[in-house]
Amino acid sequence: MVGPAGGVTRAGGAAAGDVRPMLLAGAQMIQGAAPGAGGSHTPEEWDDIRLAAALRSGWRRAQAAMTRALAEHGLSNLEYHVLLVISAAGEAGLRQIELAQEVNAPEARVSLLAHHLAQRGLIEAGRSEPDRRYVRLRATPEGERVLRSAMRCQRDGLAALVRQFPEDAVVRLVEYLMRRYLGLDLTVQRTGDGA
Numbered sequence: 001m002v003g004p005a006g007g008v009t010r011a012g013g014a015a016a017g018d019v020r021p022m023l024l025a026g027a028q029m030i031q032g033a034a035p036g037a038g039g040s041h042t043p044e045e046w047d048d049i050r051l052a053a054a055l056r057s058g059w060r061r062a063q064a065a066m067t068r069a070l071a072e073h074g075l076s077n078l079e080y081h082v083l084l085v086i087s088a089a090g091e092a093g094l095r096q097i098e099l100a101q102e103v104n105a106p107e108a109r110v111s112l113l114a115h116h117l118a119q120r121g122l123i124e125a126g127r128s129e130p131d132r133r134y135v136r137l138r139a140t141p142e143g144e145r146v147l148r149s150a151m152r153c154q155r156d157g158l159a160a161l162v163r164q165f166p167e168d169a170v171v172r173l174v175e176y177l178m179r180r181y182l183g184l185d186l187t188v189q190r191t192g193d194g195a
Helices: 020-030 043-072 077-088 096-103 107-119 141-162 167-182
Strands: 123-127 135-139
Touching (some): 043 141, 077 096, 077 107, 077 135, 077 141, 096 107, 107 123, 107 135, 135 141
Antiparallel strands (some): 123 135
């Protein structure tokens, strides 16, 4: 069915791919609400399965939002990762072989990506001293500008995604995940600036 602004909606009004109902159900589960019809699973098993499914779906949505933000800056996910790793190396840069190991990609693929990014003026490549057999890569000022802009766009997109949920549900969900998955007993406090 077609919803407002031409978007596709599911029965019940939720947009196709909209994870809010599933994530809100997960937040309700950890607040002690009844999980509903969970089949033959115990509530603990059902909660973990439902929560894992909601998190996986939410993660896919977050990845899609980040990928769209990168596309607005003319970057693929791997180009972004490469530019991020090179920029993090600072003025000294890093050898192309080290970059390949860091991004877990074949050296030939990294070489092509580095060439492409250099043509766009985002990185520069030079021979390493004293062993000139190696190529050393450094970010250009333009590369760092594009990287920072892409990072800001990604953060804004993720923040907009999270703002779709009630704050108390997000806080409880984060606290639960920290306890359940990381074994940390932390309390989340809202910052004063609304961020």
